[in-house]
Amino acid sequence: MSESSAHAPAHASRARQYLIIFLVLFLLTLIEVGVAYVQGHKAEVMVALFALAVVKAACVALFFMHLKWETRVLRATVVVPMCFPVLYALILISEGAWRRLAG
Amino acid sequence: MQAAAAQAHGPREVVWPQDPQFGRASAGKIAMWIFLVSDGLSFAGLLLAYGILRGESLIWRHPDEPSLGIAFTAGLTFLLICSSVTMVFAYEAALEGRRSRAALFLGLTALGGVLFLLGQYSEYFGILHPGLAREGLVFGQSAYASTFYVITSFHGFHVFSGTVYILVTLGRWMRGKATPAQIELLGLFWHFVDLVWILVFTIVYLIPTGS
Numbered sequence: 259m260s261e262s263s264a265h266a267p268a269h270a271s272r273a274r275q276y277l278i279i280f281l282v283l284f285l286l287t288l289i290e291v292g293v294a295y296v297q298g299h300k301a302e303v304m305v306a307l308f309a310l311a312v313v314k315a316a317c318v319a320l321f322f323m324h325l326k327w328e329t330r331v332l333r334a335t336v337v338v339p340m341c342f343p344v345l346y347a348l349i350l351i352s353e354g355a356w357r358r359l360a361g
Numbered sequence: 362m363q364a365a366a367a368q369a370h371g372p373r374e375v376v377w378p379q380d381p382q383f384g385r386a387s388a389g390k391i392a393m394w395i396f397l398v399s400d401g402l403s404f405a406g407l408l409l410a411y412g413i414l415r416g417e418s419l420i421w422r423h424p425d426e427p428s429l430g431i432a433f434t435a436g437l438t439f440l441l442i443c444s445s446v447t448m449v450f451a452y453e454a455a456l457e458g459r460r461s462r463a464a465l466f467l468g469l470t471a472l473g474g475v476l477f478l479l480g481q482y483s484e485y486f487g488i489l490h491p492g493l494a495r496e497g498l499v500f501g502q503s504a505y506a507s508t509f510y511v512i513t514s515f516h517g518f519h520v521f522s523g524t525v526y527i528l529v530t531l532g533r534w535m536r537g538k539a540t541p542a543q544i545e546l547l548g549l550f551w552h553f554v555d556l557v558w559i560l561v562f563t564i565v566y567l568i569p570t571g572s
Contacts, residue, residue: 269453276453280446284439291435294567304568311563315556322445322552324545331382332394339398343405347412354416 279321393546397553407512414504422505422570427496429566437480438562444473445555448548455541467531474524481517519554
């Protein structure tokens, strides 16, 4: 975290925060693996897995990559372009689901 | 005090002027973020193509092709998470001017990268077991096999380059030629490798193959 971080916490508090994020990531990975073994309910399993992955990725970006403490413009520079592939994926998934329902 | 001592003996850290849009983020940091976004879009392209191929296929995994080992890969995921933690601690130690501690954590992070690559080699070709290639997952034989190898090896290439980047920075740090800001840039790349793996692990390994 460079001095670009206006409201960055102190070193000791950051170290504690890193350990908490590590535990969160570890627990979410365990939950993911458990969810992956759930039989049936494919749509629900997929939604749960994507949600868990997004939370884990956000934890890494916000805390380990210090995006949480960067300026709004830098955060937008990173996050906005990454929204477009997600939007495209959502359109494709909806289109596929619609075709299955219609067919 | 420690930081001041470290600055006295190491290369001088450049303090960037306050910018209304980017705060004190250095040009190097903004450049690294832009690189990571473009790299992230490359992965997004690979994963979107994977999703389209898989969504349109009647049979994704043929009966003679092996399934992917979730438990083993979950172990590799845990390894990358651990290496991200050692990387943030390396950066914190560098900021505090604790040179040996920073070097130790950088070394542990590189070790995490090497172990991940060994794990990936073992998954592909087998070390104590046959490996996916010998079990019938052959590149070019099916979309399931080809997309798996392309996506995971592209990520593996990032782990390899990240590990080399860490070792080069570690060498420079030990000679007093690297700054905490350079370790922060290294950390950004390494955490990105971890972040992408979280998505690859979910999409390629965890999404159930059955209909």
